[in-house]
Amino acid sequence: MGKQLIKGNEAIVKGAILAGCRYFFGYPITPASEIAEAAAFYMPLVGGTFLQAESEVASINMLYGAASGGIRAMTASSSPGISLKQEGISYCAGSELPIVIVDIMRGGPGLGNIAPEQSDYNQMVKGGGHGNYKLIVLAPNSAQEMCDLTMLAFELADKYRNPAVILADGFIGQMMEPVEFPKAVEKIPEKEWALHADADDEKKLICSIQLDPDVLEKHNLKLQEKYKKIAAEVRFEEYYCDDADLVLIGFGVVSRVLLSVVDILREKGQRIGLLRPISLWPFPSFQIAQLAQKIKHFLVVELSNGQLVDDVKLAVNGKKPVLFYNRMGGIVPSPEEIIAHIEKTVKA
Template sequence: MRKQLMKGNEAIVKSAILAGCRAFYGYPITPASEITEAAALYMPQTGGVFLQAESEVAAINMLYGASSVGVRCMTASSGPGISLMQEGISYMAGAELPCVIADITRGGPGLGNIASEQGDYHQVVKGGGNGNYRTIVLAPYSVQEMADLTALAFELADRYRNPVVILADGFVGQMMEPVEFAEKATLPRLPEWAVAGTEESRANMITSLHMGTDDLEAHENALEAKYRQAERNETRAEHWYTDDAEIVLVGYGIIGRILKAVTADARAMGINVGLLRPITLYPFPTLHFQRLARRARSFVVVEMSNGQMLEDVRLALNGACPVEFLSRVGGNVPSHEDVLKFVLAHARRLAEQEQMAHV
């Protein structure tokens, strides 16, 4: 299939339609607005529904209704809008309703600015709504992955009957690259659990309300079993030159691209550096870290946040290796030169420590 040149935000919509999505409800916000614009253009052409809601609160509740009747549906926003959706996301997780939510992150907290940041990690990976629930979170680092992971997001949403978030920084949403889409589209189908207004679906019940304490406990235990299954089967990460890496660089989204260039430069200087790029932020690829820790001397985490993923890296390693951290916030991106300088200084310190140990 011929590749198409487009923004990451547009790639999400085209891939969603090919994945059987037939309803989009959203409210435009920079740097995610092109998703709403593309959905307005393409969704009606496929017999689908596009509606610009009056707010993000309305949009997420429209998803609740659409998903309840078995329609593959999605929305998109950025940090402030995702904050407004958190109650609805909790309701959908509690009611076991699949949907896809694209979060194209901007600077925060509050209104922040419209530059790219990675400060939404906690609110989507840890869950910003009430109760014991999780959302599956996928982190693309290219426009091609915006398309590929969107298709995967709909598969996982249906498989686990749960909201799935595509967490992409503004750089990936706004950049243009060639994209190749799936040659075969997925046709919409009605799931057996849906409330479809038919005699067959009359007994189906969609709710997150369980008044009895034992009933709610049983429901939460069932949700937890589902999340444990996802942790066993759905973790994804990219390894690049990690087989002999003594220093493992860690970053997701646009940072992963910078770290690849740094890895190549460091290797050219004779330093055994590798890259571990988490693709699923939940479930977090804990075992990938633990396997690399058997050989690596240290990990270097780079984020456009104040260290939100850093916490999960430290938990995954559980003290098996030291972890260094480099960040920029406010919409600033760590430059290739700054990261390389940081890595080289760290490598020198490791070499000095090794020399001291042999004295």
Template structure:
């Protein structure tokens, strides 16, 4: 077993990216993810990698486009307002089908907001965020160890589907320290015959592009992308289920909120309340089918978020009106206590709104 190391979440992401074979990082500092940029500025020169603090978030994401187009494993990171500035570039990257990893350590908004943890970038991450019909694969870790594991997974998924992958964390996960281990990783070079690397034995140069002026060609490209996204949705849904076999009330929470929800759920179960939980790990593709199955036997759902209710819409779509879906959220950087979540659970049971009989 590998030795465990105590690391801050932001720094653990950086080391995991290096383990995954990332040798190019372009970013710009913004709280609460700045430690990741700082970490990469130290580590990249040590491994003959490339670190560049761009003049802006817009510049950083276009550097990602260039490195990804040349076939490199490349990453950028930011926090909410900075990710907003990257959105045009992310749409270009998706349109050009370039594998890349984008980290968002979410802070409260809207606007400049604050620097405390939030989950209010869910819409931005899962519904595209930029212009056009495209999708990001979105991974939502709930621990520093999962930040490591999902960062490595993100690079693999990006190359597998030639698509941007977003790691969606939050200020709490980015700043907390937990023991992590880095398993020995055998990073195998991924063949990228499409990359713009000169002729190199080819008769024609590869061209990386997202501009298709003929509508017929652009429509065909969009059809191709949608087929790819359907393949992702079929093969890459990840989630965790806890105590759902007998659950009358099913909690749905991701990221740091899922840890709070789990504490409240365990207290409720110790008192005889039949509560379970579904934790989406991929926010896109969203675990719709597991929730739809649970909607046939559970009595109700309670969605928990650090937002005004964004994942709530996907839970309601998955449940499809079969059972009531309740919501409890905090916004602006505020986080609920396990006690507060337990009180929400208790209120639903005491109100007899959660009852199979």
């Protein structure tokens, strides 16, 4: 198929349409606005609906309504906007609605800035809304993956009746790279639980309210069972891990920088590798635990205050040292900066 040099944010919309998504509800925010802009342009051309909502809160609730109709629908925003959506996300998780939410992360807390950070890790991976729920969280690190993982997000969301998230940073969203677009999805699964505006609807109810504690506990247990099944969908990439002493862990734009670090240090003969979680939930805990048996130490690099590193530490469970390096405020470290840190702190 043809190749196109395209922004990650735009690749998301094209991927979504190829995945059969025809509904987009959003609100403008830098650095995610290109997603809404592309959706506004392309959705009407493919029989789709784009609606700019009055607020982030409205957009997630429009999505809640639209997804109740069993179609593929999405929204996109950036960190402060995602914070606003969290109540609605919790409702979607509780009502088991398969929606796709894109978060092009920026610097925080508060208004912060528009430079790339990864400080939404906790609010997406751990659940920023109320209640016992999990979101499927995929973390692309290229324009190609912005397309591919968006398509996967729709597939997984439908498969498990669960919201799925594309968690990318401002750089991955703004970067242009060649993308080869795959064929369009031909058939979207039928959803018996969904409303169809017909006589069968009287048997259906989209809701997250369960007044009876016993019933609500049962619902929660059912959700937890589902989450155990989703654990099988873990995705990650290993780069030179086989004989590594030191394994770097990072996602998104950081994983690209770490790739450069591995290339440079491998050339110097150092036994260094990279593990890149592609799904942040489910998290590749098992693979990290296995690596912990054979390597000497890990170095986690993130653009946040120590959010990813918590999950790595849980997986390593004290078996090996987990070192940590981070930047905040929208600064992406250079490979040289990380190499200098490794040379200073990692004892061979």
